[in-house]
Amino acid sequence: xxxxxxxxxxxxxxxxxxxxxxxxxLAAFTDASPELALADIVTLTGLPPATAxxxxxxxxxxxxxxxxxxxxxxxxxxxxxxxxLAPTARTLREAALxxxxxxxxxxGHVVHLVVLDGYRALFVERLAGREDHTVRSRVGRDMPLxxxxxxxxxxxxxxxxxxxxxxxxxxxRLAPGTIxxxxxxxxxxxxxxxxxxxxxxxxxxxxxxxVAAPVTAADGRxxxxxxxxxxxxxxxxxxxxxxxxxxxxxxxxxxxxxxxxA
Amino acid sequence: xxxxxxxxxxxxxxxxxxxxxxxxxLAAFTDASPELALADIVTLTGLPPATAxxxxxxxxxxxxxxxxxxxxxxxxxxxxxxxxLAPTARTLREAALxxxxxxxxxxGHVVHLVVLDGYRALFVERLAGREDHTVRSRVGRDMPLxxxxxxxxxxxxxxxxxxxxxxxxxxxRLAPGTIxxxxxxxxxxxxxxxxxxxxxxxxxxxxxxxVAAPVTAADGRxxxxxxxxxxxxxxxxxxxxxxxxxxxxxxxxxxxxxxxxA
Numbered sequence: 001x002x003x004x005x006x007x008x009x010x011x012x013x014x015x016x017x018x019x020x021x022x023x024x025x026l027a028a029f030t031d032a033s034p035e036l037a038l039a040d041i042v043t044l045t046g047l048p049p050a051t052a053x054x055x056x057x058x059x060x061x062x063x064x065x066x067x068x069x070x071x072x073x074x075x076x077x078x079x080x081x082x083x084x085l086a087p088t089a090r091t092l093r094e095a096a097l098x099x100x101x102x103x104x105x106x107x108g109h110v111v112h113l114v115v116l117d118g119y120r121a122l123f124v125e126r127l128a129g130r131e132d133h134t135v136r137s138r139v140g141r142d143m144p145l146x147x148x149x150x151x152x153x154x155x156x157x158x159x160x161x162x163x164x165x166x167x168x169x170x171x172x173r174l175a176p177g178t179i180x181x182x183x184x185x186x187x188x189x190x191x192x193x194x195x196x197x198x199x200x201x202x203x204x205x206x207x208x209x210x211v212a213a214p215v216t217a218a219d220g221r222x223x224x225x226x227x228x229x230x231x232x233x234x235x236x237x238x239x240x241x242x243x244x245x246x247x248x249x250x251x252x253x254x255x256x257x258x259x260x261x262a
Numbered sequence: 263x264x265x266x267x268x269x270x271x272x273x274x275x276x277x278x279x280x281x282x283x284x285x286x287x288l289a290a291f292t293d294a295s296p297e298l299a300l301a302d303i304v305t306l307t308g309l310p311p312a313t314a315x316x317x318x319x320x321x322x323x324x325x326x327x328x329x330x331x332x333x334x335x336x337x338x339x340x341x342x343x344x345x346x347l348a349p350t351a352r353t354l355r356e357a358a359l360x361x362x363x364x365x366x367x368x369x370g371h372v373v374h375l376v377v378l379d380g381y382r383a384l385f386v387e388r389l390a391g392r393e394d395h396t397v398r399s400r401v402g403r404d405m406p407l408x409x410x411x412x413x414x415x416x417x418x419x420x421x422x423x424x425x426x427x428x429x430x431x432x433x434x435r436l437a438p439g440t441i442x443x444x445x446x447x448x449x450x451x452x453x454x455x456x457x458x459x460x461x462x463x464x465x466x467x468x469x470x471x472x473v474a475a476p477v478t479a480a481d482g483r484x485x486x487x488x489x490x491x492x493x494x495x496x497x498x499x500x501x502x503x504x505x506x507x508x509x510x511x512x513x514x515x516x517x518x519x520x521x522x523x524a
Contacts, residue, residue, distance in 0.1 A: 018280035019317065023324050026344050034347045055281065062285050068349075075348040077379055080386075082288050083345020084402035085296045086337040087330075094400070098390035105367050117339055124342075128360035138356070140346035 021047055022055050026064065026079075031141050035074050088115055092224055092254065093125050096215060099249035100127050103228055106242055110135045110229040113215075113250075114150035116158070117142060119166060121151035124224070135208060135229050146185055147174045149200030149212035150225030156192035157214060157222035163189065177202035177209075197244055198225075199236045207232050211239040213247035218255035226250060283309055284317050288326065288341075293403045297336050350377055354486055355387050358477060358512035362389050365490055365508040369501065372397045372491040373508075375477075376412035378420070379404060381428060383413035386486070397470060397491050408447055409436045411462030411474035412487035418454035419476060419484035425451065439464035439471075459506055460487075461498045469494050473501040475509035480517035488512060 028036060028044040036044070042052045056073060059065040063078030084090065096113050104111040104127040113125035120142035145151040145166055155163055167182045177200070179185045192198045198212045212227035226247040228239055290298060290306040298306070304314045318335060321327040325340030346352065358375050366373040366389040375387035382404035407413040407428055417425055425448070433442045439462070441447045454460045460474045474489035488509040490501055 017320065019284045019320050020324075022281045022284065023320075023326065029344060029347050031347065034349075034352060058279065058281050058285075062282075064285065066349075075344055077348055077350050077377070077384070079341070080345040080348035080351050081379075081384070081402050082291060082337055083342040085291050085293065086339055086342035087296075087328075088339055089342050089401070090296060101363060101366065101390055104363065115339070117343075122339070122343070128363055139351070140343050 021045070021051060022059065025052065025055050025059065026075075029073075029075050031138065035068060035072055037072050041073070088124050092215070095253035096125065096224065096226060096250035098253070099246040100125060100226065102249075103226070103242055103246040104129060107228050107230070107239065110137065111246075112137060112150060112210075112227045112229065114148075114154065114212075114225045114227065115223065116145075116154045119145065119169065121145050121148060121154055121225075129229070135205070137229075143204060144172070144174070146171045147178045148204045148227075149198045149210035150227040152185075152188060152200065153192055153198050153212045153214050153225035153227075154222065156189040156198070174204050175202050175206045175208075179203065197240050199240075201236070202232050209234070209236055211236050211243045213240075213244045214251075215247050215254065216251040223254070224250075283307070283313060284321065287314065287317050287321065288337075291335075291337050293400065297330060297334055299334050303335070350386050354477070354516065357515035358387065358486065358488060360515070361508040361511035362387060362488065364511075365488070365504055366391060368504055369490050369492070372399065374399060374412060374472075374487075374489045374491065375512075376410075376416065376474075376487045376489065377485065378407075378416045381407065381431065383407050383410060383416055383487075391491070397467070399491075405466060406434070406436065408433045409440045410466045410489075411460045411472035412489040414447075414450060414462065415454055415460050415474045415476050415487035415489075416484065418451040418460070436466050437464045437468045437470075441465065459502050461502075462489075463498070464494050471496070471498055473498050473505045475502075475506045476513075477509050477516070478513040485516070486512075 024045040025041055028041050038053060038056060041056065042049050045052060056065060060067055063076045065073045066076040068074050093113065100111045100113060109129040111127045112123055114121050115124050122142045123137055123139050126137050126139050143151060145155045155166060171180045171185060173180050179188060196213060200210045200212065202209055208229060209232045210227045210229045212225045214222040215224040215226055217223045226243065228243055230236065230239060286307040287303055290303050300315060300318060303318065304311050307314060318327060322329055325338045327335045328338040330336050355375065362373045362375060371391040373389045374385055376383050377386050384404045385399055385401050388399050388401050405413060407417045417428060429444045433447060435442050441450060458475060462472045462474065464471055470491060471494045472489045472491045474487045476484040477486040477488055479485045488505060490505055492501060
C-alpha cells in the first residue's frame with residue numbers, strides 16, 4: 001500500500017485502492033438513485049469528503065459523470081458509450097432487437113430481453129406495447145430469478161448446483177403466482193427444458209403474466225431469455241409460437257455476422 | 263503527486279493519476295476495437311505493461327471488464343448497467359422508444375435517435391426496418407454533424423459560435439450529397455429552423471437519404487434528433503409528418519413522469 005492509498009483515512013468499508021475508491025463512487029449510482037449529491041456519495045461509499053470530491057472532479061472532467069443542477073451528479077454520456085460496447089449490449093441486443101420489434105408489433109405487448117447477472121435476472125432491453133403502462137420494467141433493472149418467466153428460463157438452463165444455491169437463498173413471494181416451494185420450482189424448470197418455453201402466471205406482479213423462451217448462442221449455451229408480457233386475463237398458450245419464433249430468430253442472428261443478417 | 267502515481271514511469275502521453283490511468287484503459291475500448299488483448303491496451307494507453315496488467319485485473323475483478331478467450335478483454339456487464347443510468351439512456355431513450363417503434367412499424371425503415379457529443383452526432387438508439395441491411399449504423403457509433411439529417415438538426419439548434427467552429431473544422435465530402443460549402447450549409451440550417459424538419463439526400467452514404475426532426479426537452483432545448491432512413495429513390499416529403507409526429511410525441515413524453523405516460 002502506498003501513501004496515496006492511506007492518506008485519507010476513511011471508513012472501514014471504503015475500498016483502499018485509488019481505483020477501488022473511484023469504482024465505489026460509480027457503484028453508488030443505481031437504478032434507485034441515478035442522481036446523487038456529493039454528500040450522498042460520501043454516505044454511500046464511506047469515503048472521506050475530500051477524497052470523494054477529488055474523485056468526482058476527475059470523473060466529471062473525463063465524462064464518466066456529469067454535473068446536473070448545483071452539486072448533483074449523474075452518469076455521463078462517455079460512460080454510456082463505453083458501456084454500450086459490452087457484448088450484451090452490442091452483440092446480444094443487436095441480434096435480438098429486430099425479432100423483438102416484430103413480437104411487440106404482432107402482439108401489441110411489452111417485450112423483454114433478459115440475461116443472468118449474478119443471482120438476478122437483468123433487463124437488457126424492453127420494447128413498448130400498445131398499452132405502455134401495464135409494466136414498470138426498465139432497462140438496467142433486475143429481478144429475482146425464481147419469480148418471472150424469463151428468470152425461470154435462465155434458471156432452467158443453469159447448472160444444477162446454481163439452481164440449488166438459488167433455492168437455498170429462499171423463494172420469497174412477490175405476487176399471487178410466485179412459486180415458493182422448491183420441489184414445485186424444480187418441476188417447473190424441468191418442464192421449461194422439456195417444452196422449450198415458460199408460462200408465468202402472476203409470479204412477479206399481480207395481474208401480469210408472461211411467456212418466455214430461451215435465446216441460444218452458436219455454441220448451444222442459453223445466453224438470454226426473450227419474453228412477452230400479457231394481462232393475466234389472457235390465455236397464454238396462443239403466445240407461445242410467436243415468442244419461440246422471435247427467440248429462435250434472435251438465436252440464429254447471434255451466430256451470423258451483422259452485415260450478413262437477414 | 264504521490265509515490266503511487268509515479269512509480270511506474272510510463273510513456274509521455276500516459277495519464278499520471280491512478281484514476282486517469284484506469285480511465286485511459288477503459289477509453290482504449292472503442293466501437294472499432296471492442297475487444298482488446300493486454301498488449302493492445304499497453305500500446306493504446308502508453309502505460310507500462312505491469313501497470314496496465316494491475317489495472318486490468320482490478321477492473322475485471324470489479325466487473326468493468328470481462329475476460330473473453332485467453333488474454334482478451336471486453337467491457338463488462340457491470341459497466342453497461344452503470345452506463346445505462348446516464349440521462350441520455352434512461353430518460354431520453356425511454357421517452358423516445360415507443361414513438362420510434364411506431365415510426366419504424368409504419369414506415370418499415372430504420373429509425374435513429376441521435377444526440378450531440380462534442381463535435382459529433384452520436385447514435386443512442388437504432389430500431390430495425392423491414393429491410394435491415396441498408397444502413398450500417400450502430401448504437402454508440404458517431405458521425406460528422408454536417409453530413410446527415412439528424413446531425414444537421416442538432417447543428418441547426420446549436421449556438422452560432424458552435425456552428426462556425428464546425429464550419430472552421432472543414433466539411434469533408436462523405437457521399438454524393440454531402441454539403442461541403444459553408445454558405446450552403448448555413449442556409450440549410452436556417453431552413454431546418456424555419457420548417458422544423460430536415461431532408462437529407464445521400465449526405466453520408468450513397469443510396470441512402472433521411473428525414474429528421476428535433477426532440478425538445480420541457481425547457482425548449484433541442485436535446486436530440488429523430489430520423490427515419492429511407493432509400494434515396496424514395497420521395498422524402500411524404501415521410502415528414504410521420505417523423506414530426508414521432509419527434510413531438512418523444513418531446514411530450516420527455517416532460518412527463520414515466521408512470522404517467524400515455
